[in-house]
Amino acid sequence: MATQRIEDLLKTLARQGIERTRPGLAQEIKDRIPRRLIPTRADLIGLIAHLRINRFAAAATILVAFLVVGGVLGGREAIGKQMFEDSRLLLQYTLGGQNVSRSKLLESLMRFRDDMAAQGREVVYYGDQTNSSGRYAIVMYWKLSDDKYGVVLGDLSVRTVSGEMLIRLQSHMLQGEAKK
């Protein structure tokens, strides 16, 4: 039998082979349509993959720092009500930053600073003075434990540094200011 004949038979079979579906099947499928058919942003990962990794890493580390430092080290109240807002802000910043200015993100850090300070935590905020995206410029730092400090740097990444490293960073920042 020729191949052409097989093709014709298959096409005929497709037209003839109209097997009736069980009545009610369509309704059963419709009954299982989710009430809120909200499109899931399955392409989110794809979007993130196209981002500059530094920006993503920076925003992600800040987010993690908020959770860990605020939650584990006693600052839960500091992050409670603002957590959602800050997360949204950071996510927007991560996904392009066109809608979120750096100043808004710094404002978010200031709220964090205020809450930490209200709890008597040692925290220093340089944000307004820094006005720089320099990698080694300190935007804010706070004490974690003896000789351990959390630092938000100019590229908005979060690091844990020793007291000695903090001094070196401060010196570097002061030298930069002096050159200006």
Place this chain on the structure above:
Amino acid sequence: MLAGRLCRGEQAAAREFVDRYYERVYLFMRAIGHDRQISEDLTQETFLRAWRHIGQLRDGKALNGWLFRIAGNVSRLHRRRFKDKGVVTMDGIEVAAAGGDGPLKVGQQEQFDHLQQAVARLPWKLRQAVVLHYMEQLTIAEAADAAGIREGTLKSRLNRGLEALRKEVANE
């Protein structure tokens, strides 16, 4: 466009989508070799997955390729899950005399039966290509999209599938 309305999460569009495609998905499952009950279950599963992954759909994109790709994955996963358990799922599709191209000639039913059995014996990749293109009547581009392969690969599978069917039917 239905795809656009689905992207916006419109309930009416979802119901219209079911009406338009549920029979085709069911027949795809039957043509690929599942029995009636399994085909019904897998049709439901296909739509459940479609709702779950509706975010992947883009306005203007062919629904055919997208939905049959999901259906193909659902079918393949089912077969993989049960292939070692000796589950026999084959039974022939009833070929309707009415509603098609007219009454079947004597011997034609037998020929169709042989062909269906031959299709069911094809290796999965060849069977999927044959069913999508010839039986679901998707274009080469849509069928390739549904199978997740290049058009050239699909054509190659179709040729191999047809050749295998020709030999099978000729031997019977």
